[in-house]
Amino acid sequence: MRLLIPTLFTFLLISSCGKKIKDINSDEPIDTVDFIESFVDVELPINFNIVNIGKKESDSFFIKSKRVLEFIPDSLFKKSFGKATDIKFYRKGKFKVESEETYLFLVAEKKEKKVAYILCFDKNQNYAAGMELAQKSDDPAVIFEGGIDKKLTVIKIRNKKSADGKIIYNKSAYVYNTEGMFTLILTESNETVEESIVYNPIDTLPSKNSFSGNYVMDKNNFVSIRDGGKPNKLKVFIKLSKHTGNCVGTLRGDIIQVKPKVFQYNKSDDHCIIEFNFKNNSVKVKELEACGNHRGIRCTFDGSYLKESKKSSLR
Numbered sequence: 582m583r584l585l586i587p588t589l590f591t592f593l594l595i596s597s598c599g600k601k602i603k604d605i606n607s608d609e610p611i612d613t614v615d616f617i618e619s620f621v622d623v624e625l626p627i628n629f630n631i632v633n634i635g636k637k638e639s640d641s642f643f644i645k646s647k648r649v650l651e652f653i654p655d656s657l658f659k660k661s662f663g664k665a666t667d668i669k670f671y672r673k674g675k676f677k678v679e680s681e682e683t684y685l686f687l688v689a690e691k692k693e694k695k696v697a698y699i700l701c702f703d704k705n706q707n708y709a710a711g712m713e714l715a716q717k718s719d720d721p722a723v724i725f726e727g728g729i730d731k732k733l734t735v736i737k738i739r740n741k742k743s744a745d746g747k748i749i750y751n752k753s754a755y756v757y758n759t760e761g762m763f764t765l766i767l768t769e770s771n772e773t774v775e776e777s778i779v780y781n782p783i784d785t786l787p788s789k790n791s792f793s794g795n796y797v798m799d800k801n802n803f804v805s806i807r808d809g810g811k812p813n814k815l816k817v818f819i820k821l822s823k824h825t826g827n828c829v830g831t832l833r834g835d836i837i838q839v840k841p842k843v844f845q846y847n848k849s850d851d852h853c854i855i856e857f858n859f860k861n862n863s864v865k866v867k868e869l870e871a872c873g874n875h876r877g878i879r880c881t882f883d884g885s886y887l888k889e890s891k892k893s894s895l896r
Contacts, residue, residue: 606645613706616652619644620685623674627686628728629697629715638671638688646670649687653700657711658689661696673697676729680704682757684729686714693719697727699735701757709761713737735763765878768827782833783807783818790815792844796864796886801826804857804864804886813838817846817857819866823880830876845869855882862888 603611605619646668655665662668673686685700695717703709714727714737727737735755743749754767781795786807788794792815796804801822809815814837821830836844836857846855853872858865865885872882 605648606643611648611651613652613702613708616648617675617683617685617702617706620672620675623676623686625676625733626728626730627674627676628726629686629688630726631718631724634688634695634697634715634717638669638690642672644670644672652708653687653711654708657698658696661694661713661716662689662691667691678733682709693717699727699729701763703761710757710763712755712763733757734766781805781818781820783816786816792842792859792864795889797889798884798886802884802886804866806857806864809835815844819882821876821880821882828877828880830872830880830882832872832875832882864888 603609603615605611605615646666649670650665658665658668669690671688671690673688675683675685677683681704683702683706685702687698687700689696689698697714697716698711699714700711701709712735714735715725718725722742724740725738726740727735729735733756735757737753737755739751741749749772750770751772752767752769753765755763755765758764781803783805788807790806790808790812793806793808796806801820803820805818805820807816814835817832817834817836819830819832821828823829832846832853832855834846834848836846836855839845839856842859844857844859846853846857851874852870853875854868854870855872856867856869858867863885866882868881868883876882
């Protein structure tokens with residue numbers, strides 16, 4: 582029976598045009614088509630949960646980390662594993678959307694850590710995006726699951742059992758878009774929103790500049806400005822919480838004066854650009870380039886904030 586398994590797997594790696602795919606783990610060079618075709622076809626929906634992600638993986642679907650990193654950036658795996666070179670990877674299947682993208686499903690394992698990923702290649706068979714779907718939890722009270730349905734909606738769920746036995750869940754839904762990324766389209770949760778103390782990391786810095794101070798929209802949304810060491814430079818911290826806490830964000834950095842009473846946050850390594858227009862004890866904040874890497878996609882930092890007469894008590 583053991584001899585039959587490799588033979589069967591080799592048979593599955595025959596492409597539709599009759600060409601045998603190269604040995605994916607050999608030292609022989611391969612291209613993206615060979616990499617994609619080494620994953621067996623699966624039908625949707627596909628889901629990773631506590632049952633199937635906890636099973637021992639078959640060596641027949643093993644793929645060397647060196648080979649994976651030829652086609653997938655190691656940054657995708659750093660969050661959970663750090664160095665990607667020590668990870669064991671296993672191919673879990675592929676699904677091709679006719680004349681469009683191809684989804685690959687990959688499991689990564691290192692010691693007790695195990696994560697399932699979805700990878701997307703565009704219609705030209707170039708890697709476009711990837712994300713975690715589910716993981717093997719090291720907390721028995723927490724369960725992760727994730728997958729993709731027949732409508733190509735990626736769904737991720739985190740369930741946690743509370744001390745009183747209640748199941749608390751967080752559900753997120755994503756779709757792949759033409760810009761080459763998975764976009765969040767829906768979030769659901771039955772968690773109780775708890776008001777927390779807001780910490781302002783620049784609160785104790787000098788505030789002698791006429792623009793320095795705390796500018797407030799409400800208790801959950803504020804802009805803190807402090808001296809930057811030069812008249813044309815200030816420090817900023819923004820706290821954002823809108824849609825009853827379903828869209829949050831923070832940003833901290835330096836802002837530079839670009840014209841009288843107008844400053845900008847504009848770092849060379851950050852796509853986000855924000856303008857701060859100070860007038861009549863207020864500041865008008867406007868995103869000139871989207872700052873989605875600092876806040877949720879359903880809200881922006883835009884808005885008018887009024888200056889408080891004294892330092893905020895926020896810490």
